[in-house]
């Protein structure tokens with residue numbers, strides 16, 4: 126997997142530092158209402174796998190946002206840090222934390238059926254509706 130990139134970043138106040146060794150530059154945009162409520166806009170997320178080191182963990186507040194995922198943010202400055210799947214431990218992180226990744230590409234839009242009409246992207250991407258995502262992940266669990 127030669128396209129995976131190592132990268133370091135920090136929250137706005139600098140109390141939390143993150144190193145992610147395997148970032149996939151093909152990122153996903155999620156239009157679901159949880160993501161839009163969390164961030165005020167769709168969530169631009171890069172997959173970071175599990176090879177992630179977090180320094181300053183005592184400043185990370187984790188909110189369990191659903192049965193399958195938790196979201197972490199800096200308790201001092203509020204910077205959104207990650208959405209982590211409980212089952213696999215895999216991290217999705219805001220792409221904006223990693224401005225230096227080369228070859229970033231908007232690859233997929235999740236919950237395209239939940240996207241409100243007041244914005245739209247011209248990027249040509251794959252899309253999955255909520256029903257397609259549910260079908261895909263339930264087939265993975267078998």
Ligand SMILES: [Zn+2]
Pocket residue numbers: 136137138139140141199200201202203204
């Ligand atoms: Zn902070």
Ligand SMILES: [Zn+2]
Pocket residue numbers: 155156157158159160161168
């Ligand atoms: Zn979402």
